[in-house]
Amino acid sequence: MSMWRKSSYSPVDNCVEVGHGVGIRDxxxxTTHLPxxxxxxxxxLADVKAR
Known part of the structure; x- marks a missing residue:
């Protein structure tokens, strides 16, 4: 089982979550995710930070 995290900047009901070693999901x-x-x-992350 993975621990999913979301940004503290995300609205309560509309966010993207990140799971370490798993991917991202809505x-x-x-129940589905993008590996x-x-x-x-x-x-x-490097690209986002460079902007």
Missing amino acids: SKAP VSDEAWSAF
């Missing part, structure tokens, strides 16, 4: 549809590798997630 809080409104928690994301550690490398892809790190690249995404």
Whole structure:
């Protein structure tokens, strides 16, 4: 079982959640998720931080 986290900036009922080692999912549809590798997630975060 994975621990899912959401940003504290997300509205209560409309957010994207991140699960370490799992991927990302929509809080409104928690039974499905998009797998994301550690490398892809790190690249995404580096790009966001660089902006």
